[in-house]
Amino acid sequence: xxxxxxxxxxTVAVAxxxxxxxxxxxxxxxxxxxxxxxxxxxxxxxxxxxxRAAGAALAASAGAAQSRVEVAAGAASRRKTLRISGxxxxxxxxxxxx
Numbered sequence: 001x002x003x004x005x006x007x008x009x010x011t012v013a014v015a016x017x018x019x020x021x022x023x024x025x026x027x028x029x030x031x032x033x034x035x036x037x038x039x040x041x042x043x044x045x046x047x048x049x050x051x052r053a054a055g056a057a058l059a060a061s062a063g064a065a066q067s068r069v070e071v072a073a074g075a076a077s078r079r080k081t082l083r084i085s086g087x088x089x090x091x092x093x094x095x096x097x098x
Contacts (some may be wrong), residue, residue, distance in 0.1 A: 004028060004037045005092065012062070012073060012084045012091045016054060023053070025061050036079065051075060054085055062094040 004015045017029055017036040026038035041053035055069035062069075064084050074080035084091050 001031050007088045007092050008083070010085065012088050014055055014082050014084065016056060016058070016080050017078060022067045024048055031079070048075070051080070053084055054080070058084065062091050064091060 004066050015036045016039050023040050027029050028035045029038045039054045039057050043049040043053040051071050056086045059066040059069045068085045070083050072081045072083040
């Protein structure tokens, strides 16, 4: 089974699936290629607002600055990969605990 996060060089890639309900991280959800982290946002999917809100929620849970989170894949899709740059070893302990 593929886990929803992996270390890629000096970053941590996190597979996410945004949802529309109470804002924040909602734990792991099954997906066709393993699992993803469900992140609920209240922002509309216009002009990247929902992507930025998902990035902010992930950054807060990882103890990283929001500027360190980027959409690595799936910017216009419900299945996304967000990448957190920084100390990958320290950052990876956060999503692993979910």
